[in-house]
Amino acid sequence: GAVVSQHPSWVICKSGTSVKIECRSLDFQATTMFWYRQFPKQSLMLMATSNEGSKATYEQGVEKDKFLINHASLTLSTLTVTSAHPEDSSFYICSARPLSVETQYFGPGTRLLVL
Amino acid sequence: AQSVSQHNHHVILSEAASLELGCNYSYGGTVNLFWYVQYPGQHLQLLLKYFSGDPLVKGIKGFEAEFIKSKFSFNLRKPSVQWSDTAEYFCAVNALNTGFQKLVFGTGTRLLVSP
Numbered sequence: 001g002a003v004v005s006q007h008p009s010w011v012i013c014k015s016g017t018s019v020k021i022e023c024r025s026l027d028f029q030a031t032t033m034f035w036y037r038q039f040p041k042q043s044l045m046l047m048a049t050s051n052e053g054s055k056a057t058y059e060q061g062v063e064k065d066k067f068l069i070n071h072a073s074l075t076l077s078t079l080t081v082t083s084a085h086p087e088d089s090s091f092y093i094c095s096a097r098p099l100s101v102e103t104q105y106f107g108p109g110t111r112l113l114v115l
Numbered sequence: 116a117q118s119v120s121q122h123n124h125h126v127i128l129s130e131a132a133s134l135e136l137g138c139n140y141s142y143g144g145t146v147n148l149f150w151y152v153q154y155p156g157q158h159l160q161l162l163l164k165y166f167s168g169d170p171l172v173k174g175i176k177g178f179e180a181e182f183i184k185s186k187f188s189f190n191l192r193k194p195s196v197q198w199s200d201t202a203e204y205f206c207a208v209n210a211l212n213t214g215f216q217k218l219v220f221g222t223g224t225r226l227l228v229s230p
Contacts, residue, residue: 032216042223
């Protein structure tokens with residue numbers, strides 16, 4: 001149980017284009033989903049917290065207009081990297097938290113390479 | 116702001132050796148504590164967690180961790196490691212003052228177990 005999927009698993013795009021990453025909780029409902037970024041050999045850094053049906057809460061230093069988050073249902077959240085630049089290349093990981101549970105379950109991550 | 120420190124960035128052990136990975140956190144209030152493991156090429160998996168009660172918690176694969184409130188520590192232990200324990204281990208904390216929403220990660224410890 002508590003499986004989280006991400007799609008795509010990796011993506012290469014040209015600078016200036018937008019990329020959408022999906023995060024799904026497959027066997028549970030998640031009122032809250034989280035988006036992290038992991039740089040090589042570093043830890044996960046929380047980018048934003050996404051609550052179903054409301055606006056995401058972004059961490060300090062994360063541009064909300066660049067990283068658009070939508071959490072339209074209890075099983076799906078999307079992260080759109082708009083006008084991607086090479087410095088946005090990274091490993092993006094989502095997690096989901098089941099209702100009334102304080103444990104997060106993580107997706108497998110999406111590796112983004114912007115050329 | 117909360118922070119999580121993992122003292123060992125890299126640990127190399129032989130099979131059957133005992134393991135202890137250190138984790139300290141900075142927040143003085145009520146916390147939930149987690150250890151996650153990331154095997155090569157795989158996503159983060161929950162090893163164990165502490166919310167309340169017995170400060171010695173047992174997780175999967177023979178791992179355990181002890182919460183010592185006076186030391187703000189949550190060290191991970193395993194009496195006898197196996198080659199398959201080669202992975203990166205992350206300690207994480209969320210706190211009451213953020214509604215247990217925000218999970219703060221340590222920088223991770225890479226464990227290499229030689230056969």
